[in-house]
Amino acid sequence: MAKFYVQSGTLRTIVQAESSRKAALWAVHQAMQQVLPMEEDLDQTPANKSERAVVEGFAVLSRKVTVSERGYDRPDAVDMPTIEVVAEWNQMVTTLDRLEKMLYQAA
Template sequence: MAKFYVQSGTVRIIVQAESSRKAALWAVHQTMQQVLPTADDADQTPTSKSEKANTQGFAVLASKVTVSERGFDRNDASTMSTIEVVAEWNQMVTTLDRLERMLYQAA
């Protein structure tokens, strides 16, 4: 897997992924996780999330996500619409939620 430098707004994250699109999806997931409940943070309460946000601040996405294999702030980075990446992330999370419910009902 390649290493990607993903940035948007205040988000700057280095991700190993199969593609730049998947790296952008992971960055959006990490950003959305600060406010939405996900399986990754099941052990965190809303209060602990709020305290973390107050001490560390919120990550904020801009209208574009840029991804590069060479580093941050590169002119040759690929650019994607944040809303498109968020929509794709939403579809993925919704599908995973449906699968989880189906598995739970089958058990």
């Protein structure tokens, strides 16, 4: 897997992925975990999450996600509309949720 430098708004992260698209999806996932309830966050109260956000700060996405294998702020980086990446991420999370429900029903 290749290493990708992903940036959007205040988010800057380095991701190992099979493609620039998958790296963008993972970065969006990291940003969305800040605000959406995830299984590993179920023990966190809204107050705890708010406090953590104040201390650590929130990553805020811009209109595009920029991905490069060579570093941040590269002119040869690939730009993707954030809304498209978020929509694809949403489809992926929805599908995983359906699969998980199917597994629990089958058990």
